[in-house]
Amino acid sequence: MVFSKSEEEHVTHVSTVLSRLRAHNLFAKASKCLFHVSSVEHLGYVVSSEGLKMDQAKVQQIPNWLPPRNLKALQSFLGFANFYLRLIKNYSKKISSLTSFLKKDSCLPLNEEAL
Numbered sequence: 001m002v003f004s005k006s007e008e009e010h011v012t013h014v015s016t017v018l019s020r021l022r023a024h025n026l027f028a029k030a031s032k033c034l035f036h037v038s039s040v041e042h043l044g045y046v047v048s049s050e051g052l053k054m055d056q057a058k059v060q061q062i063p064n065w066l067p068p069r070n071l072k073a074l075q076s077f078l079g080f081a082n083f084y085l086r087l088i089k090n091y092s093k094k095i096s097s098l099t100s101f102l103k104k105d106s107c108l109p110l111n112e113e114a115l
Contacts, residue, residue, distance in 0.1 A: 058084075
């Protein structure tokens with residue numbers, strides 16, 4: 001991934017990277033490369049000049065997530081949420097009521113009101 005502040009700078013940076021790859025007999029597969037884009041999806045994030053953002057496809061899945069009805073389902077949801085924890089303001093406060101159900105002798109409330 002090559003970040004540049006301007007088009008001209010980007011051309012220079014990309015040329016430098018490709019030259020160094022070539023000098024060491026390494027090659028970039030053109031079909032796997034993107035050039036001159038303002039943002040790119042990478043490892044579940046959208047990376048741009050504005051920083052990291054959550055992938056919108058992942059965000060759209062959240063309202064459709066079924067309420068956890070057992071420990072495994074809760075752990076699955078928390079694993080998903082933990083991946084983005086640094087992007088969620090006050091994450092630990094928002095998730096604390098759910099993490100309390102991970103304690104050994106606690107049980108998930110399975111009535112409709114609690115879910």
